[in-house]
Amino acid sequence: MTLLGVEHLCVRFGGLTALEDVCLAVDEGEIVAVIGPNGAGKTTLFAAISGFSRPTAGRIRFAGRDVTGLPPHRLCAMGLVRTFQVTRPFADLTVRENIAVGVHLRHRSPRRARALAEGVAERVRLADRLDQPAAALTVAGRKRLELARALATEPRLLLLDEVLAGLNPAEVAEMEPVVRDIRASGVTILLVEHVLQAVMRLSDRVLVLVGGRLAATGTPAEIVRDPAVIEAYLGEGADRLVTAESPRARGA
Amino acid sequence: MNPAQGERAALVFLVLAAPLPWLVDSGTLVHFGIMVFQAATLGQAWNILGGMGGQFSFGHAAFFGAGAYTTAILQLRFGVDAWSGFFAAILAGAVVALVIGLASFRFGLRGSYFALVTLAFAEVLRILANTLEITGAGVGLLLPLAPGLERLQFADRRGYYLLALFLCAASLLVARAVAGSRLGARLVAVRENEEAASALGVDPFAVKMRAILLSGAMAASVGAFYVQYFLYLDPHIAFGPQVSVEALLGPIVGGPGTVAGPLAGAFLLQLLGEASRALAGGATGANLVVYGIVLILIVRFLPGGLAGLARARAERAGAGS
């Protein structure tokens, strides 16, 4: 079943076109990745889907409803939540209090919110830092906190904006199972990513955005073999990617 | 001292302060107490919006003055009793808050812009009060002296002392309830990062509106108290910038966003104010010079206020053991 549908989405800023006629669909239970060079419009796409900017034209459907132009908090209440590429912790609060803000969406009682925050922290392996101030976290810790707060809202669809960027290979390797576990718990994931190898391993399908348009879609295995994609985006680094395993390729 | 201990300490302080005028016979002490409780309540009102919610108002005089004029006008011109006037004043504060909140938060005004708009609203009200006949224009309003509990006037100043203390305690309990609730968590989230909060399902507009309504109503109750105590009101007293400054000074000094901060700040500032007035031979303005210096020093060296200092000490002590 289609959870998220983006139909003919256009976003323009003044005379500048950031997104042009983008159509995509994400099915329930999938992990879908959006890749593309800098300035391709990935972050703009996320902002439009999550209600942070209003599209110039086009429709966004979520769980069968037209949600175009709804503000972020309404979308969040419906089960569509995003994280930010540049993490935005509530710096003055502890990790637990940060997560509790997300829990509060579905639970009014502060005591319950603080208790439930513990379980969420465990899911992203942050349980040992629950009562530290968020400002004291490392980059990797902040990425996990971003993820935890979003999870705490009990979403159906999670938009992850470069949740792996800025992490070292060891940290990326630690984060991958976290993302897989989230999907396994029934949350659909749409992610924008720069760390391509991890994307190829994680995602069921990959969308390539170039110059504000969708250049290709397919399984990771298909994408790395698509000459147009290699030409437009992957360029010289493509050989490295072709060797990268994707879950589908492995399964096949 | 952690925040919860601070709250308890503030409540204990109020309980202990209650019988004080009956133990020590001093008019100065009673007046000083009234000034502290009044400033602390006004500061607590500001604190809910500015300290917890991060929306810095420079115009809390708008609420204070609206409350003061509402009860004064109702009593003088419409023969309404002082108690009803008092509650009407609180309502008026909420109404003014509704207008200012709708106007500024609907349009997403933040930071300096919000501060300027609140300031401008207070000025508009001051000019209106200075012009209109019903407010007594520049001459102001004088309430007849008629002591009696049913008229909310006391022949014995200690009655006002208890009333002010009650208001202060009530504001403290309200703030504590807010801080411990979902609304409080959301307010702080909006203060820390509005976009991140909205991504997590928090409606910043709704949260800020609740805070300003509460804040406005609370500040208006202080205005109504002022009228009962001094029985005189003019546009400058009600809507002048010194009220707005007093509202934000206490919480900033005591610890913005903490429940005990406004009371601690108000106490320290009144003490400093009295001392500086005494040193300057009673010259008007001397206390405000000191307030200004304290404000600059606090922002520079102690952004968490007194509460931040207490917390840092507790952490050091905790680390040492």
Place this chain on the structure above:
Amino acid sequence: MVDPSIVAASALHGLATGAVYALVALGLSLVYGVLHIVNFAHGSLLMLALYGVYFLHERLGLDPYLALPVLLPVAGLAGYALHRWVIAPAGGARDENVLLVTLGLALVLENLALVAFRSDTRTIETAYSFSMVALGPALLPLPKLVALLGSLVATLVLWAIVQKTDLGRAIRAVAREREAARLVGIDTRHAFALAFAIGTASSAVAACLLLPSYYVSPQVGHGFVLIAFTIVVLGGMGSFWGAFWGGLLIGVVESLGGLFLGESLGQIGIFAIFIAVLLFRPTGLLGRPL
């Protein structure tokens, strides 16, 4: 019906006042455009400058216009020092902190003046205080005319400093790209403090032009700072010509509003404009950065 010549005279008065407002607002706008801070102490600095002019006249018999060469460097230095050693260190990263520090500064300056000079309203009398100049159908007091022309000249000088000098270029560079400016070797703290100094100095000019037809009291800055904020917001925060035209407009609105609605309500017009602009067009009417 109001006599058209009265309206014309009132508008002319408003224009003269507005030109001074514009000058005060330009200082505020420059500081906002470069430093992105809202300076609450701007009015208090103007008040101090007015006292400077007053005492130079009363004690030394110095003509208010001739006080300019004395006051200008003093105001500039004071502004530089205030920013570099009080506002910048205390302000830190948060918008609100700067607001609080300049508010604290305003409290200190204003109430020091109150303690030192009492709340008396003071005026000075010069040989030309009551000379009138006929301009078409309207009569304008000579000091007002001087204020009008002087403000226009000062505005042009200020514009030339910002646009045509190395100093101005450095300040604009810092305003636009803080990091890049640092990389090419501009001392940003110095540049910021200089911008603040220029802002303060323009208030000193305004003070010299203002006093012969105005008064000074500890609270005189209040009215000015709110009006200057209105102008800066109206013209677009940080916009040079926006502040200039905004100043003239506000001067005329205030004057005509006073004529038709009475002094007090005329002022409400200003705040109504202020609130409306902030709500509906926060980038101002000519909202373009410096």
